[in-house]
Amino acid sequence: MRKFTQGFYGYAFAMLVCLAAVGLFLLVTPQSRTERIPKVDYSIDVANLRRTAPYQVWTPEPAPAGWIPTSSRATTEKGVTTWKLGFATAGRPGATRSHAMLAQSDEKPPAEFANRMANTSEVTGSVQINGVTWEQRFREDKNQRSLIRLLPEATVVVTGTAQWDELSALAGSLKQQAKATP
Structure with missing residues (x-):
């Protein structure tokens, strides 16, 4: 032995x-060989924002087909109300999913919020989505594309690693929510 x-x-x-x-x-x-992405329900954040936000909230109605909401965070700090809603996109055949985020805030000046969310202040163009003009920004080193809409009461940003057509689909799905009555 x-x-x-x-x-x-x-x-x-x-x-x-x-x-x-x-x-x-x-x-x-x-x-498991299947993808597992946790899904969040953002309806509570929307309901709370409709009651408390000083601006009318924009939400995807409905979100683009196959997209999964992965995060939702509404905050009010120093009188500024901000909501960030993250998504995993449907992806393209043979490709992985990308990420997209809807962010909106009444932060002043609006350009600072837009610059921070887009990670750049450089405007690369504009695009018409459902008859509304959105500012385009692209940060190559982060592969980040952004669509920005500066409204009188708030700034709406659609940003992420998703392609332009995917971000445009999210921006095109946005509907303004009426303020909730107290």
Whole structure:
């Protein structure tokens, strides 16, 4: 028995036993090949914002097909109300999903909020979506595209790593919500 556990052959046998155990473990362990993205319900944030925000809230009605809302955060700090709603896009055939975010705030001056959300102040163009002009910005090093709309009472930003057509679909789905009556 002592010869069996010493030397090169003993080492090789021990390694073979360990590799077989790992292989067996991987074979019997259930593994999911499907994508699992946690989905959030942002309706509570929308209802609260409709009551408390000093501006009319814009929400996707409905969100683009196949998109999954992954985060929602509404804050009011120092008299400024901000809402950020994140999405995983539907993706393109054979490609992974991208990310997009709807952000809106009554921060003054509006350009500072827009610059921070877009990570750039450089305007690269404009686009018409449902008859409304949106400012386009692109930050190449972050692969971030942004659509910005400066309204009198708030700034609306649609931004992310999603392609222009995907961001345009999100911007095109936005509907203004009426203020909730107290």
